[in-house]
Amino acid sequence: MSDYAVLTRDLHKSYRTRHGRQVAVDGLDLRVPRGGVHGFLGPNGSGKTTTIRMLLGLVRADAGRIRVFDHTVPRDLPEVTRRVGAIVESPAFFPAFSGRRNLSLLARAIGTPQVRVDEVLEATGLLDRGGDRFKTYSLGMKQRLAIAATLLKDPELLIFDEPTNGLDPAGIHEIRGTMRRLADEGRTVLVSSHILAEVEQVADTVSIVGRGRLLASGTVADVIGDRVGAVRVSVPDPDAAAQVLAGAGLAVRADGQALLVEGERDPGRITWLLGTQGIWLRELVTVRPGLESVFLELTSGQGLPTQPGMTPPAPGMAAVGAQDTAPPAGHGDGSAR
Amino acid sequence: MRLLDAEIRRFHARRMLLVAALVGLAAVGLALYGTYSVTRPLSADQRAAAEQAYAAELANWEEHGDERIAQCLDAQALDREQSGDATLDYGCEQMGPPQEEWFVPSAPPLGAQLSGSLTGLTFVLGFLALLAGATFTAAEASSRSLSTWLTYEPRRGRVFATKVGAAGIGVVLPAGALLGMTVGGAVAIFALMGAPTTLTADGFSPVPDVVGRLLVMTVLLAVAAAGLGLLLRHTLAVLGLAFGWAIAVEGILGSAVPRLSPWLVLPNVSAWVNGSSDYYVPQCTVSAQGTACDYATHTLTMTHGGIYLAVLTTLLVTVSALAFRRRDLA
Ligand SMILES: Nc1ncnc2c1ncn2[C@@H]1O[C@H](COP(=O)(O)OP(=O)(O)OP(=O)(O)O)[C@@H](O)[C@H]1O
Ligand SMILES: [Mg+2]
Numbered sequence: 218m219s220d221y222a223v224l225t226r227d228l229h230k231s232y233r234t235r236h237g238r239q240v241a242v243d244g245l246d247l248r249v250p251r252g253g254v255h256g257f258l259g260p261n262g263s264g265k266t267t268t269i270r271m272l273l274g275l276v277r278a279d280a281g282r283i284r285v286f287d288h289t290v291p292r293d294l295p296e297v298t299r300r301v302g303a304i305v306e307s308p309a310f311f312p313a314f315s316g317r318r319n320l321s322l323l324a325r326a327i328g329t330p331q332v333r334v335d336e337v338l339e340a341t342g343l344l345d346r347g348g349d350r351f352k353t354y355s356l357g358m359k360q361r362l363a364i365a366a367t368l369l370k371d372p373e374l375l376i377f378d379e380p381t382n383g384l385d386p387a388g389i390h391e392i393r394g395t396m397r398r399l400a401d402e403g404r405t406v407l408v409s410s411h412i413l414a415e416v417e418q419v420a421d422t423v424s425i426v427g428r429g430r431l432l433a434s435g436t437v438a439d440v441i442g443d444r445v446g447a448v449r450v451s452v453p454d455p456d457a458a459a460q461v462l463a464g465a466g467l468a469v470r471a472d473g474q475a476l477l478v479e480g481e482r483d484p485g486r487i488t489w490l491l492g493t494q495g496i497w498l499r500e501l502v503t504v505r506p507g508l509e510s511v512f513l514e515l516t517s518g519q520g521l522p523t524q525p526g527m528t529p530p531a532p533g534m535a536a537v538g539a540q541d542t543a544p545p546a547g548h549g550d551g552s553a554r
Numbered sequence: 555m556r557l558l559d560a561e562i563r564r565f566h567a568r569r570m571l572l573v574a575a576l577v578g579l580a581a582v583g584l585a586l587y588g589t590y591s592v593t594r595p596l597s598a599d600q601r602a603a604a605e606q607a608y609a610a611e612l613a614n615w616e617e618h619g620d621e622r623i624a625q626c627l628d629a630q631a632l633d634r635e636q637s638g639d640a641t642l643d644y645g646c647e648q649m650g651p652p653q654e655e656w657f658v659p660s661a662p663p664l665g666a667q668l669s670g671s672l673t674g675l676t677f678v679l680g681f682l683a684l685l686a687g688a689t690f691t692a693a694e695a696s697s698r699s700l701s702t703w704l705t706y707e708p709r710r711g712r713v714f715a716t717k718v719g720a721a722g723i724g725v726v727l728p729a730g731a732l733l734g735m736t737v738g739g740a741v742a743i744f745a746l747m748g749a750p751t752t753l754t755a756d757g758f759s760p761v762p763d764v765v766g767r768l769l770v771m772t773v774l775l776a777v778a779a780a781g782l783g784l785l786l787r788h789t790l791a792v793l794g795l796a797f798g799w800a801i802a803v804e805g806i807l808g809s810a811v812p813r814l815s816p817w818l819v820l821p822n823v824s825a826w827v828n829g830s831s832d833y834y835v836p837q838c839t840v841s842a843q844g845t846a847c848d849y850a851t852h853t854l855t856m857t858h859g860g861i862y863l864a865v866l867t868t869l870l871v872t873v874s875a876l877a878f879r880r881r882d883l884a
């Protein structure tokens with residue numbers, strides 16, 4: 218048994234469109250460890266949904282390999298499907314049927330006893346609205362119904378594709394709690410998002426993708442936590458402080474009344490540098506990079522879209538190991554199937 | 555089996571089926587009204603008028619009957635002489651006094667009436683089967699709930715077969731109920747009106763056969779429509795294709811080139827349901843007097859119609875199944 222719930226190797230997919238072929242996934246190597254929450258991060262259009270559809274057999278890969286729980290997908294999907302619950306993009310059910318009837322049909326299709334329907338409705342707080350038509354549900358209720366539907370299978374792997382899209386803060390909080398709870402029960406949760414903040418609180422590990430490729434992966438701390446974007450410092454005399462910090466070799470720029478100090482991982486050193494000069498801090502805040510800046514940093518100057526080579530990992534971070542992503546010579550479609 | 559069970563339940567729970575059943579009920583109501591009108595006794599006025607007309611004709615015959623027979627025989631003799639054909643027969647011996655039932659109508663035999671009512675439902679049943687089958691699959695293909703379904707049962711071959719199969723099985727009950735109401739209703743009306751309720755149909759297909767063949771047609775159409783629904787993903791596309799074909803190919807091209815009839819859907823449906831169907835191919839000869847056209851009658855047999863419908867359905871379903879197996883789903 219491998220340690221990974223999901224493994225993809227050199228996965229490729231392009232769609233036929235009116236303007237030719239649109240590359241969606243371009244040699245993706247994704248590894249989702251068993252257990253815990255894995256964040257699947259990337260900007261809009263980076264191929265997250267396409268990848269998830271390929272994992273589920275809804276979309277056929279052009280090339281590459283997919284393993285889910287050590288089974289080859291799509292070949293072994295019948296063995297795998299029961300162990301995987303998924304919500305792809307917005308929840309889609311029969312709009313004119315009630316939530317309960319939708320679940321009841323799914324339960325019947327997979328041979329789950331009908332009593333389970335009310336149990337999962339109860340578990341997701343939908344019991345009293347179960348008789349209403351799906352199309353009358355609010356977004357949050359649709360999302361909960363979709364989670365209820367995945368629970369009909371008692372899955373070991375849950376795949377949520379941007380589950381918090383359109384939810385209010387309470388809804389987001391609730392979904393996060395649900396994901397955490399599912400992971401704590403020993404399941405694996407794969408959650409895609411384009412918002413780092415949404416995932417970093419709940420994810421144990423993350424993969425960052427851009428234009429259909431893996432840019433970085435590892436624990437949240439490895440990938441993001443180490444990369445302090447900047448430290449913001451408020452002092453009575455910004456000019457004097459700027460001189461001190463610049464003298465110590467740090468990049469400093471003004472940010473309103475405060476200073477932004479870049480390139481220092483340890484805020485304590487800033488405190489010490491200033492303190493020894495008699496400059497006392499009013500405030501010191503580490504500014505954590507958003508996904509956007511991590512992403513920009515990961516892709517900056519790499520010629521990402523056109524160059525078929527890998528993205529070298531940024532120094533000091535647990536980016537993808539070189540041996541994992543170095544593509545074979547003459548790399549292209551059809552190389553692995 | 556569970557999958558098929560779930561799909562049939564879904565088929566029967568759809569509101570579209572209810573709407574279709576109501577339309578079907580209206581059509582059955584019309585058919586039964588037709589049955590009622592032929593069994594309804596005449597009003598006193600109508601009866602008096604009919605009897606009066608009969609009496610007048612009878613009197614006329616009594617006065618001029620012999621004269622007419624003589625005229626007939628004369629004309630026959632003249633024609634025989636002119637043509638030199640002594641076997642020409644004008645049928646003058648069969649001329650006789652008018653019969654009362656020519657003027658005072660009575661109910662046709664139940665079997666004949668029912669065969670007419672049932673085959674009259676062909677178009678409505680066919681349309682409803684098309685609608686029910688196409689919406690069953692197209693609605694979910696366009697609403698993405700099909701993708702959700704596939705994350706529970708990823709074997710596309712099975713998913714396809716159970717959906718298309720459920721459409722075919724699912725229409726049996728409602729269509730059977732509508733046909734049953736037509737038959738039961740007609741028998742009840744005949745009985746209430748005091749007309750004989752023996753189910754013989756002189757010169758018509760026996761009623762159980764017609765019911766059976768209508769059901770087969772309904773099932774085949776629902777299956778084909780469900781397959782097309784998955785292929786085209788929109789109910790309107792399926793209906794547009796069906797009606798576009800019916801008008802452009804069957805209507806316009808078919809009437810311009812009658813020879814095509816054996817390969818068209820509507821003549822074959824008619825042959826299957828009615829037991830046979832005739833089409834007429836003009837055979838024109840050009841002579842000194844101009845062009846003279848005769849119409850040669852050709853008959854499509856019931857077997858031809860049945861095989862045609864089965865093969866057509868199989869073809870349509872196979873094409874959509876192949877497309878469905880390979881397709882990327884949103
Ligand atoms: N059915 C399709 N036909 C054509 N192109 C598609 C299709 N689906 C996705 N794409 C294209 O593939 C690329 C990846 O899309 P995908 O939906 O996988 O991205 P994503 O990471 O899920 O984005 P988002 O965060 O916006 O959901 C995009 O350029 C998109 O336009
Ligand atoms: Mg997406």
